[in-house]
Amino acid sequence: SGDLDVRLGFSLCMEEQDFLRKRKKYVAAALKKILNLEEDLKEHEARQYMVAITTTGGGTRSLTAMYGSLLGLQKLNLLDCISYIGGLSGTTWTMANLYEDANWSQKYLEDAIKEARKQVTKSKICCFSLDCLKYYYNDLMERTKEGHNTSFIDLWGLVIESMLHDKKDEHRLSDQRQAVDNGQNPLPIYVAINLKSNYSAQAFREWLEFTPYEVGFLKYGASIRAEHFGSEFFMGRMVKKLSETRICYMQGMWSSIFSIDVMYVWSLAADSEDFWCRWTRDRVNDIAEEPFLSMNPYEVDTCLFTPSSVLSSALRDVLTGRPTIAQYPNFIRGFQLHNKYLESEGFSTWKGTSRSQSCALIVVIKNIYVSDTVIDSFPNKLMETADSELSLVDTGFFINTSYPPLLRSKREVDVILHLNYSGGSQTLPLDQIAKYFLDQGIPFPKIEISEEDRENLKECYVFEDAESPQAPTVLFFPLVNDTFKKYKAPGVERSPEEMAGGKVDVSSILSPFTTREVCFSEENFDKLVRLTDYNVLNNEKLIIQALRLAVARRKQRNY
Numbered sequence: 001s002g003d004l005d006v007r008l009g010f011s012l013c014m015e016e017q018d019f020l021r022k023r024k025k026y027v028a029a030a031l032k033k034i035l036n037l038e039e040d041l042k043e044h045e046a047r048q049y050m051v052a053i054t055t056t057g058g059g060t061r062s063l064t065a066m067y068g069s070l071l072g073l074q075k076l077n078l079l080d081c082i083s084y085i086g087g088l089s090g091t092t093w094t095m096a097n098l099y100e101d102a103n104w105s106q107k108y109l110e111d112a113i114k115e116a117r118k119q120v121t122k123s124k125i126c127c128f129s130l131d132c133l134k135y136y137y138n139d140l141m142e143r144t145k146e147g148h149n150t151s152f153i154d155l156w157g158l159v160i161e162s163m164l165h166d167k168k169d170e171h172r173l174s175d176q177r178q179a180v181d182n183g184q185n186p187l188p189i190y191v192a193i194n195l196k197s198n199y200s201a202q203a204f205r206e207w208l209e210f211t212p213y214e215v216g217f218l219k220y221g222a223s224i225r226a227e228h229f230g231s232e233f234f235m236g237r238m239v240k241k242l243s244e245t246r247i248c249y250m251q252g253m254w255s256s257i258f259s260i261d262v263m264y265v266w267s268l269a270a271d272s273e274d275f276w277c278r279w280t281r282d283r284v285n286d287i288a289e290e291p292f293l294s295m296n297p298y299e300v301d302t303c304l305f306t307p308s309s310v311l312s313s314a315l316r317d318v319l320t321g322r323p324t325i326a327q328y329p330n331f332i333r334g335f336q337l338h339n340k341y342l343e344s345e346g347f348s349t350w351k352g353t354s355r356s357q358s359c360a361l362i363v364v365i366k367n368i369y370v371s372d373t374v375i376d377s378f379p380n381k382l383m384e385t386a387d388s389e390l391s392l393v394d395t396g397f398f399i400n401t402s403y404p405p406l407l408r409s410k411r412e413v414d415v416i417l418h419l420n421y422s423g424g425s426q427t428l429p430l431d432q433i434a435k436y437f438l439d440q441g442i443p444f445p446k447i448e449i450s451e452e453d454r455e456n457l458k459e460c461y462v463f464e465d466a467e468s469p470q471a472p473t474v475l476f477f478p479l480v481n482d483t484f485k486k487y488k489a490p491g492v493e494r495s496p497e498e499m500a501g502g503k504v505d506v507s508s509i510l511s512p513f514t515t516r517e518v519c520f521s522e523e524n525f526d527k528l529v530r531l532t533d534y535n536v537l538n539n540e541k542l543i544i545q546a547l548r549l550a551v552a553r554r555k556q557r558n559y
Contacts, residue, residue: 057089
């Protein structure tokens with residue numbers, strides 16, 4: 001595929017391999033310091049210890065909580081041990097903000113948190129002012145003229161931009177290369193899923209990963225350069241180059257599950273529109289904390305309606321397609337799919353085991369990823385997908401997780417820090433992804449949490465599979481307020497006057513951190529950051545123990 005514009009194969013791209021070579025210097029120095037190793041790690045050893053962060057979505061709650069978790073890791077000198085950070089939905093807002101700074105993890109995070117605090121606590125009504133609506137309309141019109149599809153998700157992306165910035169954000173995904181080209185920060189991996197019309201996310205989905213270097217299908221082993229995402233391809237060649245999409249539009253796609261809440265916010269902004277408010281309340285169920293797991297994005301129509309005005313009508317005319325789906329040109333369009341995949345020489349499944357069937361691109365022979373969908377058992381139907389546009393949505397429509405790219409065998413991740421920020425059940429995303437990996441035959445530790453613990457979760461759990469050296473060790477950090485109620489820092493009890501600082505409600509229906517909330521008070525923002533910071537700091541021993549075990553397991557595996 002040397003002369004193609006689509007890279008075919010399941011190896012890591014050359015830029016990522018180069019990143020890992022540079023990152024290992026940071027990892028080796030950090031591990032030596034943290035684990036009190038007597039000798040320097042050899043260069044080839046440093047490359048082998050792969051630690052990653054995976055996150056879950058949760059809107060502004062996850063954006064805020066992630067800052068606290070990263071701050072805690074930074075205080076423990078653990079950020080330099082991390083090679084990958086996986087994000088989806090609301091955590092992509094945090095990541096995109098951080099990666100505007102080429103050296104963010106090498107600086108004290110308090111400054112970045114201070115800016116996030118300013119944006120999270122400001123009123124969001126201004127995002128629907130007349131000036132903003134004019135800006136949205138003009139930017140969408142310009143995007144249309146450039147040749148891009150425009151959808152409600154693009155409008156949502158512009159709203160995110162207004163919520164998190166004071167001015168237009170010109171950053172693109174490929175701009176984040178400056179933050180990783182010297183190995184100075186972990187490599188960010190953003191996740192979305194591709195759907196097929198008339199099928200729910202449970203019946204058909206294909207994982208896509210987005211890094212500053214490439215955008216690619218996990219299943220097909222087909223990738224394009226990040227700056228070419230949105231351009232048109234046919235049979236592996238770019239036939240129409242379009243300008244690279246701004247990061248806010250990507251954030252709209254990555255967090256499309258929350259676009260429904262645009263309706264809610266807009267109804268508040270247009271409180272004089274009695275009909276609009278009544279229409280909204282009649283048609284939108286009270287959004288629970290886990291409303292989307294079984295939702296079919298193709299059935300969500302309500303977001304296309306906006307408060308009645310001339311400008312709103314004009315905006316609506318610019319928007320096309322389904323309200324929760326972002327459509328982009330399919331970069332594997334024109335490729336044939338192999339009907340007789342079982343006869344393909346060298347065919348193998350993702351991680352070498354399979355409980356389902358798949359078909360493969362005819363131009364790809366080795367290391368084919370196993371299908372994770374029922375429809376893939378019928379190649380003639382799957383072939384239709386290659387000729388259509390991508391229909392990309394928030395992975396929360398399937399499972400609220402960013403795990404899958406980290407489990408690519410070529411990345412060889414040893415330890416995963418699972419930072420959980422979901423609403424409702426804190427264990428649900430972990431339970432679901434564990435079952436998914438089991439069904440797929442992908443090595444992953446068994447998740448065993450007692451019923452008693454599920455009722456009253458601790459701050460951190462460690463899961464490992466001693467019988468499967470390929471399975472990563474998982475450290476699970478649910479979003480809970482446990483010992484923080486009585487301790488303001490690890491081992492430092494609160495005085496009677498300080499007890500109010502430990503009252504952080506992250507679980508009740510009256511919590512100020514529900515998924516629907518797009519604006520926090522300064523006090524609540526600070527409390528959530530302090531809580532997630534503390535939960536990491538208070539479990540330093542468990543983290544160090546897991547890292548030490550990973551080093552030992554890796555050495556044992558090599559001998």
